[in-house]
Amino acid sequence: TAKILALANQKGGVGKTTTAINLAASLAMLEKLVLLVDFDPQGHSTTGLGFPKPDHRAGAFALMKGAPVHALMLQTEVPNLQVIPAGKDLAQLEFELYELPQLQVLRDSLRPVMDYYEYIIIDPPPSLGMITLNALTAADEVIVPMPCEFFALDGLAELMETLHRIQGGPNPRLQLGGILLTMAEERTNLGAAVAQEVRQAFPGKVFQTMIPRNIRLAEAPSHGKPVAFYDLKSKGAQSYLSFAREWIERDKHQ
């Protein structure tokens, strides 16, 4: 049965979408069947893979309104990788789900494909509202992208509090899969200093793989491709492939 992974970090611009797209594509390249769910009204996993943003009859909004998941999946240029796109209609759910707190809607809507995929990866918006809480309630594990920058350390405490709230309430199975250090500049001590601080604060919870800052990662979405399909030899592509291998290895021993 599929393992559901949610990206999480309420701070904006920290690499959630970049990790969602490139981890999903790398796992698919390593022969895993993967579904990527764009769950952000910004729709960046959608446009980053070259798809147009859907209207209310398709994509994640339709999924949450009860449309069958089989009718919503799009095949990407990566064999084994399909995506459910998202558009701005999704933002409406923030209010609707709030009035009548419904945290299980996403989990229930993915149930029909749980035995087909090996991984389902969810890319949420930069907030801790009802859309993100639905993603955290659907998830088995959470991956927290964390830039190696001074200001990025701040939001971690608040994020951990939210995870505990979800674990203590709607989703007791939720685990912290790990913290992925990203945008690590190789030419400076700042990256190393921040990385050390995070490893000390969260022992055993920081992935071995660090993602370097690499321009190919910023360029690839403007070509509608995962970085491995844009420049396979780049440090960006190679680091996400080794992250996918590290993830698969970890999974084997769980």
Place this chain on the structure above:
Amino acid sequence: TAKILALANQKGGVGKTTTAINLAASLAMLEKLVLLVDFDPQGHSTTGLGFPKPDHRAGAFALMKGAPVHALMLQTEVPNLQVIPAGKDLAQLEFELYELPQLQVLRDSLRPVMDYYEYIIIDPPPSLGMITLNALTAADEVIVPMPCEFFALDGLAELMETLHRIQGGPNPRLQLGGILLTMAEERTNLGAAVAQEVRQAFPGKVFQTMIPRNIRLAEAPSHGKPVAFYDLKSKGAQSYLSFAREWIERDKHQ
């Protein structure tokens, strides 16, 4: 009387705080009297200048609760630059101001120092809630930092809609000061392509100065200093000084 500038871009991690700190410091270095108001519960303008985050009796939260502004300003290591710090208490205002919509509170609280400073610069949170709306209602002009990255283009339309709403309502004087292209990577076409798209979409509204991606800008806040006091010869420091000169020049001809 002081000109009030607000940074604005609801997308996170786009350079609002980096621009607030370094434009404020650069204007102060060019002999302008400047007040920087940290108006983000994250308190990054505060910690980026080496100050601790205040409790509810000090800082921007106290300012909004009626404490006299003269009692709240802190002198930075830059002559001519003072700062009002912020802490997490400020987040509480998001709800309080919502229940009884009060958009003029910040503007009224700054009135006592309008004749002392030449510039007051406000650093808001990455959202379009009541805290940011108070900042936009207090402001004469808005500066929009815009990374030269593919996903950053998306949020501009929504931001412009919000500015029009404020102009049509609580603050008819509000002007778009301009769009500041930042994090421009020199070694790639992505920056140039995005810059061209923005200049075409907003003719005459994009500043001449482009801020390059420069590691010193990311390192400086971990030392509690504006970049000019951390590494004056760096491209980051020099680009914000030329931006400050461009701003002063523009102001003269208005």
